Amino acid sequence: MYDKEFGRKSVKMAAKTTRVVYQFKVTLRDVQPPVWRRIQLWEDSTLGQLHRILQIVMGWEDCHLHQFKIGQSVYSVPDPDDPFGSPGIINENRNKIQDAVQRVGTQFDYWYDFGDDWQHQLLLEAIMLPEPRVQYPRCLAGERSAPPEDVGGPSGYADYLLQGSGRFDPEAFSLDDVNRQLHKAFRAASSTAAAPASPQNRPN
Numbered sequence: 001m002y003d004k005e006f007g008r009k010s011v012k013m014a015a016k017t018t019r020v021v022y023q024f025k026v027t028l029r030d031v032q033p034p035v036w037r038r039i040q041l042w043e044d045s046t047l048g049q050l051h052r053i054l055q056i057v058m059g060w061e062d063c064h065l066h067q068f069k070i071g072q073s074v075y076s077v078p079d080p081d082d083p084f085g086s087p088g089i090i091n092e093n094r095n096k097i098q099d100a101v102q103r104v105g106t107q108f109d110y111w112y113d114f115g116d117d118w119q120h121q122l123l124l125e126a127i128m129l130p131e132p133r134v135q136y137p138r139c140l141a142g143e144r145s146a147p148p149e150d151v152g153g154p155s156g157y158a159d160y161l162l163q164g165s166g167r168f169d170p171e172a173f174s175l176d177d178v179n180r181q182l183h184k185a186f187r188a189a190s191s192t193a194a195a196p197a198s199p200q201n202r203p204n
Contacts, residue, residue, distance in 0.1 A: 023126040029119040030154040035144045041137035047075045047092035056181045057139045058146040064113035070100050116153040137182050145172045
């Protein structure tokens with residue numbers, strides 16, 4: 001069982017041979033009405049894999065730079081052409097979520113497109129045992145489409161909506177489509193849990 005006060009320690013005895021699942025709420029900052037997603041993924045996923053998941057569930061096209069900031073640490077993909085090894089940047093592909101984020105209630109930032117400045121808040125809502133016959137990662141819920149690429153950030157997006165968004169539907173979001181994309185992208189890395197589930201602290 002998971003105990004919110006004591007972080008992930010209380011799941012260790014129950015999950016000695018079972019990987020646990022992290023549940024995050026992802027909210028795009030400075031955009032109204034809110035654009036958000038609720039996702040679940042394995043604790044031993046890398047931050048690089050979390051980046052791919054966020055691109056899929058939000059509907060971004062992964063055509064700009066990005067980084068995570070967790071506490072005082074910055075995670076991204078170091079520039080291979082940087083002779084100094086990108087000082088201050090920790091390789092996201094070599095670091096697991098379970099090592100970077102360990103307590104429910106932890107919040108951190110995912111920054112996508114340094115020009116448009118899309119800031120995402122990630123909140124660790126729960127740590128739980130996997131549900132049987134469920135493929136991870138998966139998206140549980142969400143609302144609204146992420147803005148179009150290169151629209152000019154939150155202020156540019158607000159102007160875009162005021163001027164009429166043409167064929168773009170800001171309210172569009174298909175949970176089934178998102179999960180199909182996730183399963184396709186992570187099919188080789190995903191495994192289906194066989195252990196009975198004991199999820200705790202699900203939000204209402």
